[in-house]
Amino acid sequence: MKYLNRHQITLYATEELLSWVKLVQPDLHRWTLETINNRPTAYLIEEEDQNCHGLALENYYKKIVKHELSYLYIDKKLWPKEITYELFSSWFTYQYHEEVCDLSSEKLESFDG
Template structure:
């Protein structure tokens, strides 16, 4: 087991609508909820963060902006296309949050951060 927890973000209807309405280049672009659930980002966090819903909520209150920006940037890298006022309430309206406390590394090798 790895000494981390996992948080996964699941897109809700307002986020899906934003993705489909925002694309400045392709008016035929249409993506659905099923498409978005195929491959989701996994955020590794301290194992203490996923010690119940209350702990996850505290972490989200402190980190929702970074996660929100990461998700928006995954679709459109131009921040002028993003909603200008992003709040915790908006985050909760746009995304469901799953959390998992058991992470097992089946590879056993060194974990490498590609961004470093």
């Protein structure tokens, strides 16, 4: 087992994001929070001091929101004109993990996205 020099944030949509998605994508009117959070995204971030959990989100929230909206196949024309930290905080909750372990014996690869 290998320990990665990263922390991890698992992101979950809130009811507020779900309502917005249903507004801009009416064909998703049957979605629930369980549906939208069925396969949450995990983001690796820098290791943070234990007293400062989540500060990295202030650096990455725009990138995260854009990724999540792309993942949901929301047309960019429908995205909010301004992506703020307040918007991010109202649309998502997260679970923070300090210890990230790689159990696989396969080589870890990364891809630009």
